[in-house]
Amino acid sequence: MIEAVGLRKVYGKKVAVHDLSFTVRPGIVTGFLGPNGSGKSTTMRMVLGLDRPTAGHVLVDGRPFVRHHAPLSAVGALLDAKAVHTGRSARKHLQAMAATAGIPRKRVEEVIDLVGLGEVAGKRAGGFSLGMGQRLGIASALLGDPATVMFDEPVNGLDPDGILWIRNLMKDLAAEGRAVFVSSHLMSEMALTAQHLVVIGRGRLIADESVQSFVDRVQPRGVVVRTPQVAELTELVRAAGGTLRPIGDGSFDVREMTAERIGDAAAARGVALHELTTVKASLEEAFMELTAGAVEYQARSGGPSGPGAAPSVPPAQAAVADARPVRQEVSR
Amino acid sequence: MSADAKVAGFPQYAGTRYRVTFGGLVRSEWIKFWSVRSVVVTMVASVVAIVGLGVLIAWGTATTLADPETGAVMTAQGFDATAASLQGAQMATLIVAAVGVIVIAGEFSTGMVRTSFAAAPGRLGVYAAKALVLAVSVAVLSAVAVLLAFLGGQALLDREGVGASLGDDGVVRALAGNVAMLVGVALAGLGVGALLRNTAGAISTVLAAIFVVPLLLMLVPESWGGDTIREYWFSNAVMSATAVAEQPDYLGVVPGLAVFAAWVAVLLGLGALSLKSRDV
Incomplete structure (x- = not known):
């Protein structure tokens, strides 16, 4: 279980995460949704204590993650597929992680089999495809039999079989009573796996509600x-x-x-x-409308007459707004 | 509010709890150290450099001595048979410094450090375990290499009747001094690597400190304290400790080792501060 309270992260002048509060509960899959660059990965790194919040705090099962004595059993994280030394084989990578907490070698082989890396476990991780890297990251996340699982964009680079597999894996992990926190920039993906949604845009909380109420929100x-x-x-x-x-x-x-x-x-x-x-509107459109709204709000809050007000809308967001009428016709 | 998490009706998943231990971290770092090809190759290279160069230079020295003309000059100048066979250790400082840098900066360049710190969020345990594994690995391999270089080199020099033996005054201490220098330089590499987080930058920095700065310090006039700075400089501090005879222009064995250890401790400490305080 993860509880974030007033999380804030500032890099130089850029505010990456704004006073974010949310709870990730056990037994369900909580989707963490936001456009690219909205602060999802930063938030996840703060959960693990890799990045220090500028303000606020985040607790894992009631304690800051850095104070856990069994960190691999508290949170299993797939942060990004690159958090692996490219020169080391998948098996050695997992054995080294396992050794920190005395996790038996048998468990290492179990997770290798679970993610289907058996044939390439002896090969250097640097030669892995994106999908194989994701599988290795998932294997390392599951190594310590964690109470909370945190996956950052897990379906990236996976083939359709792999995507189906990870959806079922997340549901199974939640059904076992674990808290599952999974980020995505795709609403459609979350609609298929998550029961609860935490939606952010530009580092701000936009929605923290069940998937059902999010769907009902669609106008x-x-x-x-x-x-x-x-x-x-x-x-x-x-x-x-x-x-x-x-x-x-x-x-x-x-x-x-x-x-x-x-x-x-x-x-x-x-x-x-x-x-x-x-x-x-489709769920995807509802999501984009929500996040684009956050951006527009941002632009106005800079001061209506301020010279920077209009240009502060990023071109990508403007493009999304322009694209909406077209998408609507398609969705009919 | 989380203390009442259970009261609030959120069950806690009850799986196996795998606690992190320092022994576990050391085992983990040991696996990491010896499972990256570049590190293994570099460690072997340091042994080859120490033994190969040592024996080669001893052989060259023996050849020079065998010639009556050049031999007479050399004998008149007085030469150090032990030092001749340990020349490779100087070269090996370059290599072990790189190993020290690679084991930490390589984690930053690949992103592995996030995995390491997610598994052991205290961070300093990982760092201490790394330092221990590095120090022990360099100490054991370089002790063997230095001994082989000495024995091989002296066997060649003995043909000219000038070889030193392990029983001679100061020989064992000089061999140990070379091992200490190599371990210290490797740890300094670890500290600088943790501080700079960049392999190329950290290796360049350490190499400049060992090979370039001492040359530049020669240019500092004595009135500016040039001699003192030179004596106390990182790699110069162990000049006496690594030789059989005390070097008159440098610090003595014990004070020199103390100054060297202080340099290494400060660099490791700065690395620790950086690791503990900065985001990864």
Whole structure:
């Protein structure tokens, strides 16, 4: 179990993590979601005491991780696949880790078999593919039979079989009563594995809720209406205070009105509708909207008239915002 | 709030608890040390340098002595048979310094250090275990190498009737002094490696300290305290301890070793502070 309270990390002038508080509970998979560069890895390093928080603290089973006498049994971490000496074989790497806490050699062979590295365990880790590196990282995370498992972007570089395997592994680990904390920048991945979500953007907590309530949060994006009576539709929508935009094929994207209101108004005026569809954003879009919101909030909080206010929106985020209407059509 | 974690209804997963111990850390560092090819190769290279160069130079010296003309000059100048066979140890300081740097800076360059510190978050235990494994490995291998170099070199010099023997005054102490120098330099490499976290930068720094700075110090005028600085400088401090006879221009055996040990301790200490306080 992990409890972060008011975690803050500042590198020079850059605030990587802002007053972050959350809890990772045993028995479930908690997804740690945020765009690249949002502070997920920094937070995970602070959990392990590798980076020192500028303010706040984080406890593992009630104590700072650095005060644990059995660290490998407290938290098993896959930080990144590169946290391995490239010149050492996978087996020697695991044996060296195991030796620190007297973990038997038998356990080393067990985790090698578990992650499916048996055939290459004698080879230098430097020659491993990204996927093999991830498997080695997972093997080392599981070595000490830890109560909490922390995986940073575990599906990176894994093939579809590997992704399926790790999803099931995480569910199994949680079912055994362990706390499982897994980061990803992909909402779709989290929707499949996590029961709880901690969402951050630019180092700030955006959401800390169950996956179900996150899904429920997804708002209708608009209503797609198709009609041969374009002029009448335009008029009735405008009269009701809505907006509409042609999206091709004689269809319109109507906003600020529910499908019910559009349908009722059309019926009242005798307008024939060939299509009336409420469009919901995908989880991925809901996630992006949330994180983009954090960015916009950031930009405004710099002072509305400040010269740096507008340019402080990163181009990548702006691109995401621009891309949204297009994605919406696809998601229909 | 976490003390009431159980009360709040969060069960604690009850698996095996594997406690970290200093003995475990030493075993771990031992496995790490001998499972990286570059370290093994470098350690073997240090032995080859000590024995090979020692015997080669002793052979050259014996050849010079065998010639009546050059031999007479050399005998008149007075030469140190023990020193001739230990020339390789000077070269080996370069190599063991690199080993000291590699065992820590290599962890930073590969990211391994995060794995090491996640397994032993106290950090200094890992560092101490590294220092112990490094010191013991260098001490044992260089003791064997220095002894072989001495025995091989003296066997060649004996043909000219000038070989020293282990029973001679100061010989065993000089051999031990060379081993101490090599261990100290390796530990200094570890300290600088922990401080700089960069293999190339740390190796360059240590090599400059051993091979370049002493030359530059020759240029410092005596009125600026040049002689004192030169005597107390890191690698110069063990000049007497590594030779059979005390070197008049340098510190004596015991004070020299004490100054050298202080240098090593300070460098290791700075490395420890850096490891303990900085993010990895």
